[in-house]
Amino acid sequence: PQRTIAHLVQSAALIADEKFNGSARFVIESHDALVIEAPKDNWEPFAKVLKEEMEKEIDFDKYCSLKRNFKLRIPADVEVSETNYGDFRKVKL
Secondary structure, X not given: OXXXXXXXXXXXXXXXXXXXXXXXEEEEEEOOEEEEEOOOOOOHHHHXXXXXXXXXXXXXXXHOOOOXXXXXXXXXXXXXXXXOHHHOEEEOO
C-alpha cells in the first residue's frame, strides 16, 4: 500500500527515539525522511541507528493484498549539516 513507506519511517523514528534515550531529538518527519538534532561531535552513532531502522526489510507477502514472496530493503542516505537545513551534505557510514 502507499502508506508502507510512511509506516516504515514512523516506526524507525519510534524505535530510534527509544535507543537515543533523550540524547537526540527529531525536528522533522516527512513522508520518506527524518531529521534529527544530535550532538555536533558525536552524530555518527545516531546516524547509524537511524540508517539501520530505515533500512529494515518490507515483507510484501505479509502485508499486501496481492501476495508475493518478496522482501524489499530500501537504501537510506545519511546527510549532515552543522548549520541549517539548506547545507546538508551526504556522508558514508
